[in-house]
Amino acid sequence: MIQRLWNDDKINASYPIHQSEFVNMRAKPQPKGAIPIWIGGHADVALKRASKVGDGWHGAFLSIAKTEELIQKLSNFKLRDNFVFSMRTSWDPLEDDQSQIASEITEYMRVGVTHFVPEPRQRTTEDYMNSVRILRDILGDCGVSFI
Structure with missing residues (x-):
């Protein structure tokens, strides 16, 4: 619709x-x-829906191993050209080890994640924006391009 x-x-x-x-x-x-439609969810029915009507799949807070498993399942379906595999994360460089964040970015990319949606845990605007700026730099250093 x-x-x-x-x-x-x-x-x-x-x-x-x-x-x-x-x-x-x-x-x-x-x-x-076109406005891209990313379908979220981890159940088989959600993966089928993403492959049928979506331009991408959006996972949330999954381990790298589980993400790899779901991307492999999705890859068994006929996907649209330039299908996106995105992941929402709770990375927060003001609280988390920045080298660990970089390592996880690299591993997510290795298993096929193409887009990231970080969700820092900061509650003030200033801290949140600082966290996002640092994340931008970490993501860029890992080879993530920004659109």
Whole structure:
């Protein structure tokens, strides 16, 4: 449904699961280019959904070994070109060992993670921003590119 709203203009469609019916719905203006859809979840059904309708898979707080296992499962499906494997982490360089963070980044990349979504644990704006700046440098030093 969301993909139709982003891509089509005069929409006639029924979505019983969402109890929605669109009749001559106008959805302009539309975005310039596709908006990527990342599907999260670790269950087989979520992985199948990600491979079927997603542009990427988003894992959260998983070990490197579990991430590798799930990426291997996903790789058995037919995936879209440039399919993204992302990981949300709780890295916080103001509290965690920065060399350990760098090591984990390298290992996640080795098993196929292409994007990172760090979630520092700082609670003040200043500390949070400092943590993000340090993470940017660590990620960059590990070869992560920023878009």
